[in-house]
Amino acid sequence: MPFKCIGDEELSNLREVIESGELWRGVRGNFVARFEEAMCSHLNRRYVYAVNSGTSANEAAVAGLGLEPGDEVICPATAPIFVSLPVFSAGCIPVFADVDPRTLIISPNGIESRISDRTRAIVVVHLFGQPAPMDEIMAVAHKHNLMVVEDCAQAYDCYYKGRKVGTIGDVACFSLQQSKHITSGEGGFIATDDPEIYKRAVLYSNAGMPWYLYNLEPPKSSPVAGIPTRGHFAFGHNHRMSELQGAVALAQLAKIERFNAMRKQLVAIIEEELDGCPGILLAHVYPGTQPNYWTYPVQLNPDETALTAARVHHLCLDEEGIGVGYYHEINYLEHVFQEVERKRMTPFGLPLPEHVHYQLGLCPNAEDAAKRTLLFSVHHSHDPEVLRKQVQALRRTLERHV
Ligand SMILES: Cc1ncc(COP(=O)(O)O)c(C=O)c1O
CATH class of the missing domain: 3.40.640.10 (Type I PLP-dependent aspartate aminotransferase-like (Major domain))
Incomplete structure (x- = not known):
């Protein structure tokens, strides 16, 4: 969008x-x-x-x-x-x-x-x-x-x-x-x-x-x-x-106030459409906090489904013709960090300290949760009805597969 x-x-x-x-x-x-x-x-x-x-x-x-x-x-x-x-x-x-x-x-x-x-x-x-x-x-x-x-x-x-x-x-x-x-x-x-x-x-x-x-x-x-x-x-x-x-x-x-209000309307659509949806956990909110979502994250509940977010994206795309974003930003798995790990030297020539590593398994929570995290853009310019259709497509897909 x-x-x-x-x-x-x-x-x-x-x-x-x-x-x-x-x-x-x-x-x-x-x-x-x-x-x-x-x-x-x-x-x-x-x-x-x-x-x-x-x-x-x-x-x-x-x-x-x-x-x-x-x-x-x-x-x-x-x-x-x-x-x-x-x-x-x-x-x-x-x-x-x-x-x-x-x-x-x-x-x-x-x-x-x-x-x-x-x-x-x-x-x-x-x-x-x-x-x-x-x-x-x-x-x-x-x-x-x-x-x-x-x-x-x-x-x-x-x-x-x-x-x-x-x-x-x-x-x-x-x-x-x-x-x-x-x-x-x-x-x-x-x-x-x-x-x-x-x-x-x-x-x-x-x-x-x-x-x-x-x-x-x-x-x-x-x-x-x-x-x-x-x-x-x-x-x-x-x-x-x-x-x-x-x-x-x-x-x-x-x-900014007007944009924030529009974002909140989009978030309300997601939360309403996914209420009670099988396999889904809505965004966790820490006590005492007020988010103002840039992107709204939902997670696949590992107690209910073994599906990954990437798989759900592809299922949505194939079956509903509309994809859903999924998380893919674990820094240390990126090529640039793998190169630093291989050379044991930063891009500016500093030696990497012995206790610092950039390798698979470094942050298990991050690696596990990333696989289960789906993302909806809630940019204030988005058409609410287009977003609603995207969320409904996710819901129908999960109802078929969870
Ligand atoms: C959390 C965070 N920090 C920093 C940046 C870098 O911002 P920019 O793209 O304006 O360079 C981004 C960009 O997406 C971001 O999401």
Whole structure:
């Protein structure tokens, strides 16, 4: 199903950018800076820095922690690989922890079993728009003095015990890619209350140049032997957001409540149509949380059926002419991680510590639950009746086979 959600407000902002002739943000930016300020208010965080993708935001967030090369960052086994590859880019080692099989979200026990004397941080992904059990995760983090990155790429406006996710850990990262709750086509941002994290994230995303907002004092460059220098204070890329992206993102943010309401209507259809369906477990919700689903996960109940999600997808396709998404994102099984395991070296040439492995069997809950997890996209632009037909097709298929 296509993702159509761009309208006159985005066009009008884009026209303003084009007519201004200033398509890049420069030091400050008009639309990008306005988006950052609006997002600070939306999240109630002190600093937001916008970048050109969610992956860049993950990199900037990890770089913002100020870790040393070879430090270990614990990541969930089940997440888009855009979560763990940036850990390599930031010079660190991703270490995969097992997940709660009901949600595919990193589990506090999984985290604790992977801690070594080089562990410095955890990346928690609020997967599919389900808030992670943050009290338990923060307790593990505090016990072991670890920093916490909340990946909210799929989790705008989700609440954990009354707090928006993305405001609990040290830094949060979000994506504005086309399929997300709001979009600028590609894009992303980090959000934090910590000025040092913000400054390091900006340096990393701007080739080391301290183009800070929020009245933060930048360091001054000084000449070397009378030769002027430009002022690159750290290693970094150019991950800046353009004004074109900022123009669209700002217009989208103004619509987020309406989009959220539409998503909730789609979720209600799934839950209604699958109520009492044989072999199905609806999404598990942790107590005290309010999900805002990006994609709605259902699981095949292992007590009732041995069918896998991939098999159900094919049965639906063959018998009903309409497929259902199924989960396929266990990071360490991907070729790129298999290569790192084979060479025992990260893509940036760091040796892989002896206790770190990327191989089948590493996270049994993740491997088992992934095989049983089906996914429905609940993008706010979807036609509810098209989704209803898809869910009904799944129900009929399961009624025939379970
Ligand atoms: C949880 C998560 N983190 C990070 C990313 C990376 O975002 P982007 O595609 O904008 O680079 C994604 C993208 O799908 C994601 O789902």
